[in-house]
Amino acid sequence: MVNLDIQTMIFMTSLDAMLQVSMLIFLCFLVNQYRGIKTYTFGKIFTISSYFITFSKVFPVSATLITAGLFLLMGSCITCIAIAQFTDQKIKFHYFLIFNLLFICIQSYFVIFQDIFLFKTITQSVFQIAIFALSIYYLRSHSHKSFVGSARFMVSIMAGLILSLIARIIILIQNPPENLYVPTEINSASLLIIFVFTFLMTAGFIMMVCQRLYHDLHQAANTDVLTHLLNRRAMMHKLQKEINHFYRSDRPFAIILIDVDFFKRVNDVYGHDGGDTVLIHLAQILQTKMRHIDSASRWGGEEFLILLPDTTLYKAQEIAERLRSYIEVNPTQSNIQITISLGIAVIRQHGNSLESLITAADHALYEAKRTGRNRVVVAQS
Template sequence: MRLDISTMSVMVSAASILQSITLIFFFFLTRKYQGIGIYTIGTLLSALGFLLFPIRPLLSNPLIALNLRFLGNLLITYAQILYTVGIIKFLNKKPPSFFFIALASVCLVIQVYFVYIKNDFIIRNMGIIFTSIISYCWAIYFLIKFREKSLYASSVFICISFIFNIIFLLFRAIMLPLTNTKALLESNSVNITTIWSIFLFDYLRNTGFIMMITQRLYHDVNQLATLDFLTNTFNRRAMQQYLEHEIARFNRSQIPFSLIMLDVDYFKLINDTYGHDRGDLVLKHLTTILKENLRSQDLLSRWGGEEFLILLPQTNLQEAFLLANRLRTTVEENPANEGLIYYTISLGVGTFTQEYNGALTPLLIAIDQALYQAKQNGRNQVIKASNC
């Protein structure tokens, strides 16, 4: 059975409405994410715009039909702008508001003139086409320039859907004057291809945006499960998983890895003297220093309280000792709270070797004892684990 343009337009509208339901659900579920509401409004405007096209021929009043033509064109065009603005805001970036307001204004003028003053179907469509292309190009630009690692797959997916949509819009812009098409409801190959492409690429773009939302949700939940809320380092549970992976790699390759256990000297005294807020500030300050001086492959975790554990992959004992000493010196030379709170750290260092028979607990006990020895020896020093 061959579908006519009116039926296909209703299909596009129905598909947009159904996808809007999912987007509305996500909007209420994830209030802290920007852009979802704007994008959803765009989807609803598009659905309404396409629904108005098959209604027009059923009306006997020509003025009402003319108004619906104007309204439908405007809704569809503004929907494309809102898609882009929604995506940009979801990326936590500021859209070029003045540009989009100017673009929307130009489109409004084109639709008013070529609907009410000079009836020209092709120019009206060119206005919609190039407004959409410009909006899509902005979306692609932001998705590429400000891409987030956690949103990589969905960003690529949306970019591809936009690119193919632009190609089909350019095809329509070329074919409209060549085929002398006079109305959207005219059943010819250009209109049929256009409606099918809108149906397909609207679905793909909306699916990509929903994927983007779910990817960010997963990323945020994973962050909550693996990161310490105060220092934004790995928590103990996450570090234990990384340690298990490192032991498995050691069993395969026999490449050693090292651990550094450290804590803040006289941390209770800092809390008692300056208050717990300043104590938290010291831990954040320490975390910043450690991250800035560790290598990209090293992993830092808050092991408990003021105690931190650092995993050094493919690192022998001497290399770990030198790194630990450098960390100790850097902390000593950089007081916290704009130089007002002086503090030091003590560190225990050990390396995982075959002597541990694949068990991590003995190494953790050894470096904890080394840390304790550093405290006993006067603090602000590095001690190697005795059996490493």
């Protein structure tokens, strides 16, 4: 391996710094609705500053080792906090403060009383391993499903860093260098590994942000703002997929069209806030009382549509009646009592196309409202 001189190290550090910080600053301006992005940027600035302090020889050797080591550890701690913030997990900041103070005490002891470069380097590596392990814990324990792939990528990068640090400790114990500035193969290799892995870590974090942003935008485009159910556009897409699946596998499915009875009266008596409360209440009931294979959507105004895959007419009637009776006896938290009317249509029995099926369910709903409301009506064959 070719050993790198100090000038080359500084150049590589500067290049790495400009690339990472510029990408993160751009990301801060582009996406500012998530916690952790600005924190991660500050962490990388601390990490990069430690490189400059280490290889520029601005301070005396003893002060450089303590200062650079502290900046590097603080950078790792801040990026760990950023990962916890981004994944919406609880953080105990005083633990990180104690961790850094402990590091300062140990490093100061080895610099002032036991001037042994090997012990200083091993201490630095052990503390870094602990922080990377904690970051891996945060990445593996979060509940978000939108950026699982990029989180796994970051876990693999950090695991690689931990293995590299362990290997470095073993090599240093076997062949301890006199100081950090000697351009040995181990120092050159360590620097190259740090450059590559820290750049990949930043790339992984940016990937996590982009994946989460894409997921949230997709959710916003397909979710009703008030009820958090699927909107009409998303449900039409699901219905079309179900129709296509029916033609391939002949698997039956049903739809239920729901309308809140006398909803205009609710708005007149309780105002639009009361009307919104009713819609949210109904949506929550649909979400909790449906089967896991079913999908509910706000079809428009006070109308809702439920898709029941792999469901016969008898089963659809049973589900609809259970919903109707439950809503009848469970008012909203503000004690607004409502009832609903429901129209059922089943593929093949009431139509072979999406349009004919929805029309059949709509006619059944109209019949339920015409004949007294608060009832379930099946479409005519």
